[in-house]
Amino acid sequence: MPVEKYSFDFEIYSSFNELSDADAALLTMAQKAAENAYAPYSNFHVGAAALLNNGEMLTGSNQENASYPVGTCAERVLLGNIATMFPNIPLQTMAISYFNDKGKSVHPISPCGMCRQYLLEYEKRVNQPIRLILGGKEGKIFIIKSAAELLPLNFSAEDF
Ligand code: THU
Numbered sequence: 001m002p003v004e005k006y007s008f009d010f011e012i013y014s015s016f017n018e019l020s021d022a023d024a025a026l027l028t029m030a031q032k033a034a035e036n037a038y039a040p041y042s043n044f045h046v047g048a049a050a051l052l053n054n055g056e057m058l059t060g061s062n063q064e065n066a067s068y069p070v071g072t073c074a075e076r077v078l079l080g081n082i083a084t085m086f087p088n089i090p091l092q093t094m095a096i097s098y099f100n101d102k103g104k105s106v107h108p109i110s111p112c113g114m115c116r117q118y119l120l121e122y123e124k125r126v127n128q129p130i131r132l133i134l135g136g137k138e139g140k141i142f143i144i145k146s147a148a149e150l151l152p153l154n155f156s157a158e159d160f
Contacts, residue, residue, distance in 0.1 A: 006152045011143040019133075019141065023093070026051055027133050027141070030097040033059035037074065040064065043101035046074035046109070050082060050091040053128075058082055075115040079122050090126035094119075094147075095133040105136025111150065119147035120154055 013019060026049050033047030039062055046062040060078025064071035075096060082091055099105045111119060123130050129146035
């Protein structure tokens with residue numbers, strides 16, 4: 001029986017100081033955007049920031065709802081903002097950060113499954129990989145070349 005193996009490479013930085021200025025600025029924006037989260041139910045505040053090909057930087061944050069499934073993650077709020085304000089401009093990089101109910105974030109978080117699917121389709125739509133910077137206020141930072149790396153054997157319109 002043949003067995004296929006999936007693996008991917010990603011960069012691990014031990015601290016914020018190791019990042020390039022541009023990446024550090026984007027991660028800082030994501031951390032600040034988390035302050036605009038509406039997260040009264042989970043108390044988990046997520047912020048995302050994107051750098052577009054035209055140099056614009058936009059942000060998003062998670063927006064929850066008393067009807068829990070209605071809530072939207074920071075990444076999808078951000079992609080909706082980009083699609084609306086700059087429909088023809090691809091994004092190069094998205095930084096994702098957060099803080100918890102104690103105001104802390106000491107390790108990177110990774111996009112949820114639904115956001116991975118959304119990110120994948122956005123990459124295909126604008127025909128450019130989205131580089132991801134994942135990091136909290138402290139701790140390690142992960143950089144991933146493309147959101148597609150996080151969703152092997154994915155489903156897309158190519159399967160129709
Ligand atoms: N959340 C995000 O905004 N992005 C993620 O990648 C993971 C989870 C939000 C959804 C919900 O409002 C809260 O974090 C707790 O799950």
